[in-house]
Amino acid sequence: MKKQILVNDNLIEWQENLTINKILKIMNYSFKMLVIKVDGELIKKDEYGTKIVSENADVKIIHLISGG
Numbered sequence: 001m002k003k004q005i006l007v008n009d010n011l012i013e014w015q016e017n018l019t020i021n022k023i024l025k026i027m028n029y030s031f032k033m034l035v036i037k038v039d040g041e042l043i044k045k046d047e048y049g050t051k052i053v054s055e056n057a058d059v060k061i062i063h064l065i066s067g068g
Contacts, residue, residue: 002014005018005053005056006056006058006059007059008027010027014053014057017052018052019051019052020049020053021048021049027061034061036048036059036060036062037059037060038053038057038059038060
């Protein structure tokens, strides 16, 4: 059975040393203003390259919209 994580309700294959930055690249997300939670825990932008996402994690990536 493949190891997977859930990203915004989409299953993607999990891999060793999977970081937030790698997930953003896999999902082709390039939007700069994001809020990211892993298993309910808010991840700070400066942790995107170092936060290792574990197998079976539930990742939520939310685009922030601004305007007036």
